[in-house]
Amino acid sequence: MIAWHIVLRFLWINFFIMILFMVNLEASRPSIGHFNKENKKVFEFLADSMSNEGELLKGEGNVVLLTSDFYIVAHQATYNTQKKIIEVRGSVLVFKGETLYMKADKVRFELDEQYSILEPFYMHDAESGLWVSAQKAILERQQYNVQGSTLSACSLEMPIWSISFKEGTYNQEESWIRLWHARFFLFDYPVFYSPYFSFSTNRSRQSGFLFPKVGHSKDDGIIYHQPFYIAVDSQWDATVTSQYRQHRGFGGLAELRFSDHRNSVATLRAGYFRNQQSYQDTFDLANKASYGYQARYVRSGLFSEFFKLVKEDGLYIDWTELNDIEYLRIQKEGEGDVDIYDKLLTSRINYFLKGENNYVGIYSKYYIDLSLTNNDTTFQTLPTIQYHSHTSPLLWDKLSYSIDYKLHNYWRKEGYTTTQNELTIPISLTQPLLNDYIMLKLSTALYATYANHSNITPQLNDFLFFSNYYTFAVYSDLIKPYKSFNHSLHLETEYTLPGIKERKGDVVPSLQLPGDQNKVTFSVSQYFYSPSKLEPFLYHRVTQPFYRNHQYENIVGDFENELRWFLSENWSISSSIFYSFSKHRIAELSHDLSYQTPETSLYVGHFLRKKGMRYLENTYDLAEADFIHFAINKNLGYFGVFGSLGYDYKEHYFRTWNVGLQKSVRCFSYRVRLANEMRPILTTSGIQPQENRYILFELQFDPVGAVSIKL
Template sequence: MNLKTISIAASIFMVSSLYAQPSIKKFNENQQAVFEFLADDMQYSKTLVIGKGNATVINLDYLITADEANYDTKTGEITLIGNVSAYKGNSLFLKSDSIKIKMQENYSFLEPFYLQDSASGIWVSADEAEFNDTIYRTSDASVSSCSINNPIWSLKASSGEYDTQKEWMSLWNPRLCIYNMPVMYFPYLSFSLGFKRKSGLLYPLFGNSRDDGFLYSQPIFIAPSNFWDMTFAPQVRSKRGAGFYNEFRFIDDKDEILWLNLGYFANKKDYQERYDLENRNHYGLQLKYERKDLLSSEDSYFYEDGMHADISQVSDIDYFRLQNNNAEDKADLQGNLLTSRFNYFLKSDSDYIGLYARYYSNLEQNSNANTIQTLPEIQYHRQIDNILVDDLYYSFDYKITNYTRREGFSATQQQVYLPFIYTKEVFDDYLNLSISPVVYATAVDYSRSNFDSGRYVNNHYVFKANTDLMKSYDNFGHTINLEAKYIMSGFDYKSGYFDQFFVLPGSDDEVELSIFQSFYDNDNNLKLSHKLKQYYYFIDNGEKIGELESELEYFYDYHWRFLSSIFYNHTEARISEATHQISYTNNDELSLFFGHFVRERFAREDLSQWRFGEANYINAGFYKSFAYFDVFANIGYDYKEDYFKTWSVGINTQVRCFKLGLKYASEVYPTLTTRGVEARDDKYVLLTLELMPLLKNGLKIGS
């Protein structure tokens, strides 16, 4: 308790009046009240002031209440007796039967002792404690966050120290007890009771599997400064090898976080040979950072700029699987394709300049030499602006892109896109009509190939009609958007070679029809939404009619949700791709879902939307919470190949201070071998234990 600021220069004893409690106040040299002693009844005897009934001591940091308090004005010692409670801020800090405070020495003796951290819920109880300056020293202490009367778990130590300034607890010879039964012993244990960043050991991870052997990982948290910290996590797998992962976090002057993760794991030679792994060593680096206003200011022409970096470079997929910080979730990984990207832009009211880079890693291939990269792409865009007459607008876009790879041809493409747009509202603004002549030109120059440079110039026209309608009925509201777009080709010049990788817009006539409608209840809650889209192509060879796209989402109430997405192929007269999912949630008590996804071989490919390849699987799961435990299960089943991609069942039990979980699961995951990617099945049992908020640990046992 910090009472060093209390001045002994001034002391005023105020006699009881009809409407005020008797009190004593002390002031510092700036005449600020740094100590106040109040009670319902006060008596003065020589150097002793005795306060009875709602005795209260207030200083700059604490408020202490008791049944009775005695203040010795000569020694500066205060003794509080009976139901003593100390409050720090608005939270209970400690309880005791008696406290002695020597204001000049900042020292107190507490017997019996009880201290609780309101933020974490951790309490410390002991027969007696001493408080000197900023440190409590206890003997025969108990620590827990459960009910003090009969705690489910507790740490019982022969002695302990709590540093109030550092919010750090140290225990000697602690025993972990479940109820009163000791289950684990430590010679020494220390931990933080606050939320301030402090260096130290984090919870270790244990595991065992048939393939990798015994696993031990010990994360170490290092926080040397307010603006950065790191987590260093070495690990050992007895049959496989050893390695480390290092996670850095930096915060800049605008509170943006730069996250950096790097790691290395070395397999034993016999392990690599046994499983025929392509790589003996797994390594990688990940970086995520974004920032606005690096170079721009509100007074400059380009008043806004920004940068976004999401970089992941790894040796193979095992780099992610060997660590425990969910690094895979932070990577742009779609199937087997890992994408790194860097974006920077400058923006004004009229102009936009962008610099982009993309690097793709195919993690299912032993070499990435044939994968085409976008390094870099530069764009200039003139924002849409009025020209010549009302309702006539234009914009301009220029882009140069360098497509490169180590093996095979590379290419540089330049593109110019210049649309003019005339738009008009008709029929009292119920219908919007627009016509847009568009000039498009592109030039492609190849390197490391015999291809002739490609040149393409085109002008085409875009005609569009759309309407937005809304109407309220007695029991619901309805909005609908109807749009028809017709692209008509015009002048067209083409020479040289264009790989199928390049898309040439405006070369063929096409029509796009779309409908989007929504239904709302009287409280303006969305109940149903439906989208329809259909393409028609006017071409001599190939598909004349595109896939019909339909997406329906229905909310029965606050609990039930149904989603259906269908692509229908007219040529095959069959559904080419479909997604169906139904889900139910009831707060935290019950949730369940069932989903189905299918994509046929003849489905239209769209790499930008990750529509490629054949797929057939079902996923389902549920979670149910009971009074004292929760149960859950989920499956992912490929019904065409007849195997479970993943499944798990488990049970959790949790009370306020204790959580125990048991899960049995199976996951099929890819591994890069010298023969390419092969699937491996990982079955394991995961036991998790949480002594909240002190300990969270897991034991993973694999087959």
């Protein structure tokens, strides 16, 4: 039997002897250190053998120089102890951390002056992947000065792109490269010359000019965008972009971004573009200039972290004000988001504050119909104020009530305006039956509204409406596990019965009165879950209402069917259908099919909406729509292909299509896109389509910058 304790003791003794031998071997190597005025070691010099010739100390074999920043190895080194100069020769390798930083045949350091000469010179920055090769470089303090050099971030043997320059500097502290008389090469072909060129090698934000976007179009001529980036503080930055169009005019766009102490980012954007008179006359444009501004901000916890009574609050801002659709189109040009499907642009400012038992909300909606020359007659909701008292027990734990009050201000510049007050007080009784398999809910609601009309001739009488209505609901929630999935089912029947009603004055279309008709609603919703996942892989819901109107006519409401199905980890499908039994037609539908893998993405979607087909739904102001959208993106290895199209069945034309190629490697990426769009322009007679076809070249030279060219 093996005595394992003897074997282990033998191994420990041998390991200890080996460590002592290595320490003594290293300690036996000749070495010398250099100290500064504060008696701190600046560097340490080690070699297999050293000899002293006057003020020169020579090292031979496995030379090692250790500094606070670098680790240097070479074949030979000579150190002048009086002048504090050291020369290192023979396959010099300089490491920074664990990464090879540069290499040369000869390096000369002046320790007191922080001055070095490197011949020939090669430097590699591990963070950016950038390398510089030159016959000679001078390092003075934190800056390299090089002449007759080449730099790139691609392979050294055959770089995809490179920059040759006559003179250049690299500041290590600022991570900034400046080049004079720079020639840009794609492989071996020169494509661009600049007398001066500079850029940063790190990813931190720095102020300066960004790469311009250059293009050309049949109508606008030469197009030039020049952005300037401003980064003064870590919490905010800005981009100011000037824009010139040869045959059209000039303008600019400014964007300010800042973050608060909770890392919520706000974006403010404003733009202006002025058309030439000849261009405005040619295309019959409604406006001489297009301008606008936008604000985006989402923030939670404005006051909840300061006041204990406030449990939760939040602010949401998504606001756009413009005079012309061109303001949106010009700033998004070439970004792929060229098709505006909905002509109604909605801005929102919402704030809510939630306490233990109460809720307060302020909501504003501002609508811009992009097809109109002005929106003076468009109704705006500025604002809606809501107070809600959460459901609370009333004398009995199964009896509950809540209070809801809303103030709506429907305003517009021209035409009548309305201010509406609404008060709803529902009282509900909930009773479980059959061992909690069935729930019975009986409720009554007191509802009152008062609407004041103004700015109209002839004068409308103020509207006063009071009612109470009853709701009877029976529902059941069932859950059953199976071997491969879990199934949950919700069944519900709800009946709404109008009670006492009293009305006085003139009602306008913007007012909706709840509980005004007899209504029975049947609904079924179900979820299918995988046992190992919380997210459902299949969701299905159907709803069917029935009405009895004031003329005692029975009306079948709109049937709604909604489905979301994740067929696998890659495939998913969703569908929503509204069928109008009163019109015997589909009122609205949408279908979406998508496929997603790391190498492939596919999307097919169809949307249909008929105007005025939904029963008792306020959809008469929404435009009809019938279009499909298709998009694909496939990585073929050597390159990727992509494409998309949008076809309008109602107008019978392709709204947009594009196809292209793309490729991305470590130092370089490109994207070539052929696109055609039917862009809307606002003329004196309203919105008119205008065809725009172009080729867009997008080249990314990492970490130098990017170039975008539109033809």
